[in-house]
Amino acid sequence: MAGLSVDLTIEQVLMRSMKTSGGLTRGRGMAEQQRLIWLLSMPACAEVNNAIQQLTGVNYNTGEQNKGMQNARQARDMKDTHAVISCLKERKPFSSDPSLRSISTWVHATTKVNVDSAKTVGTAILTNMDGQIAADYTFKRKDQAITLALKSAVKIDGESVQVDPQLLFQRLTIAAKATEALESVFKYELCSYPPTLFDSSLLFRQPHKPVLADAIRTLLTKDAPGITGQVHYVLDVGTLVQRIP
Structure with missing residues (x-):
């Protein structure tokens, strides 16, 4: 071997x-x-x-030159082999479950993912091209095979936000800090960045301080009761400090 x-x-x-x-x-x-x-x-x-x-009586013989014959290399290869076998036993990619899932991240694909039928999708595209001029034919996105990576996005306020499930899972488990808090943490929508603070280009959104000040003035009237419980003070040199006592 x-x-x-x-x-x-x-x-x-x-x-x-x-x-x-x-x-x-x-x-x-x-x-x-x-x-x-x-x-x-x-x-x-x-x-x-x-x-x-x-x-x-002259034969062509070689010595032990291949590094794969050494004991250290064989031990390292055997260790890697056992690691792969243990991963396959844990993930069970050859089970009778017909659903598609990633063997590395263990993310299950939705029903819209059809990359396992790529040959059928390609045959359908070639069938649609019959009788048409190649220069005039346009490949449509809806006819392409849909992979698991293309469906790792969610719609937030009409905007498509890409999601890294593995990274989000790691962040949420760290944020939970305890097994009892996992259920409450995973109730929130999975998103790779907070859309209320960042745009899709991962740049900070432009602040709208006058809108925030108007919303506070609408909610807090002169005869409103005082704030009870834990209070957080936000200090700003803009309109909030100038117009709101």
Whole structure:
């Protein structure tokens, strides 16, 4: 199992035989006829080469050069193999559950995700192209295969906000601080950034202090009772301090 890889075998065996004496690059030419003769003669050349080595007693032997044969490399490969097996046993990707889910994040796909039917979607697109001019045909987004990443967004105030489920899960579990608080924390909508503070470009929204001041004046009248409980004071040099006592 620790032998040479396929590409290394091709480089050391096949390419070497092509570039040494008697190979294709040594005056034989690279036309189709020369290549066919060279390929068909390889089994006979291998038998002749083996017979000459046995007759002269000269054999081509190599030492332990492959790093994959060392004990440290084998132990590391076995450790990685056990890690992959344990992950597959925990996630159970080969179960009878027909739903699609990510093997890394374990996020389940919605019913709109059809990436597993990509061949059918592609065939339908090619069928629609029949009889039409290629330059005039327009690929529509609704005809494309829908992946799990394309559906990781939510609509907030009519705006599409991308969601990273794994990052949000980590943040929410940290914010919960205790197992008892998980249920209350996960009641909130999953969003990668608070849309009330940031735009979709992750820049702070422009503040509308006069709107906030007008809302406070509307709610708080002169005869309103005093604020009870825990009070938070917000100090601002703008209209809030100037117009609201």
